[in-house]
Amino acid sequence: MSHSRSALPPVYYAIFGVFEPAVTLIGFIGALMDPTKARILAL
Amino acid sequence: MQAPWPSHVSPPQQLPLATRVTVVQLAHVCGLLGLVNFFLLRAARQYLSSQPILQEKIVAGLLTPLVIGDVLHIAFTLWALGDVRWNVSEWTAVLWLTVLIGLALLIPRITWHMGIGRYMDSRDGKGKGKGLGANVALSRR
Numbered sequence: 001m002s003h004s005r006s007a008l009p010p011v012y013y014a015i016f017g018v019f020e021p022a023v024t025l026i027g028f029i030g031a032l033m034d035p036t037k038a039r040i041l042a043l
Numbered sequence: 044m045q046a047p048w049p050s051h052v053s054p055p056q057q058l059p060l061a062t063r064v065t066v067v068q069l070a071h072v073c074g075l076l077g078l079v080n081f082f083l084l085r086a087a088r089q090y091l092s093s094q095p096i097l098q099e100k101i102v103a104g105l106l107t108p109l110v111i112g113d114v115l116h117i118a119f120t121l122w123a124l125g126d127v128r129w130n131v132s133e134w135t136a137v138l139w140l141t142v143l144i145g146l147a148l149l150i151p152r153i154t155w156h157m158g159i160g161r162y163m164d165s166r167d168g169k170g171k172g173k174g175l176g177a178n179v180a181l182s183r184r
Contacts, residue, residue, distance in 0.1 A: 004160060004161050004162055005095055005162050005167075006088075006092060006095060006098065006161065006162055007087075007095045007096075007098040007099035007102055007161055007162045007163075008084060008087055008088055008098060008102050008161065009160060009161050011151075011160065012151065012155055012160070012161060013084060013088055015147075015148070015151045016080055016084055016106070016109075016148075016151070016152075016155075017080060017081055017084035017085060017088070018081075019147075020077055020080050020148060021077035021078060021080050021081040022077070023077070023144060024073045024074050024075075024076055024077030024078075024080075025074050025077050025078070027070055027073055027074065028070040028071055028073060028074030028077075029074075030070075031066055031067055031069075031070030031071075032067060032070065035058065035063040035066040035067050035070075036056070036057065036058050036063065038066055038070065
């Protein structure tokens with residue numbers, strides 16, 4: 001099996017460097033816009 | 044955060060200021076983690092692409108605490124659900140989303156640490172399995 005010469009190939013970069021920041025930032029913006037709803041939704 | 048709301052108690056429609064600030068600050072920390080990921084991993088790809096050994100060390104420095112966080116996040120979520128934690132038919136959409144997103148990050152983080160689909164110095168480097176790392180002078184490698 002051949003291995004990438006990068007410790008951070010595109011798939012991992014897309015998950016950790018793009019998807020994860022997007023999810024956390026969307027969550028932050030949602031909580032900022034309506035903290036009460038965010039609190040109730042999270043329960 | 045994902046503890047079930049008791050069925051006999053309605054959630055409050057107006058939260059105390061301290062609670063609202065806590066929610067916003069918690070969300071802020073989560074957003075901040077995302078920003079750290081974004082900038083650090085982008086820098087690792089841009090500036091360390093020709094040095095996979097260093098790249099691996101730096102990325103591991105970020106992904107190691109995060110994999111611990113992934114496990115604890117799911118564990119705390121399940122703990123908070125109490126006796127109904129495995130009654131998945133009662134899970135809310137938000138709870139499903141929390142668990143699935145948690146797994147969508149935990150699983151690739153585990154595969155990264157296992158070296159699947161990426162360069163892993165202890166397996167692919169010149170000092171295979173000898174623990175030679177980025178602190179070894181390049182002339183010795």
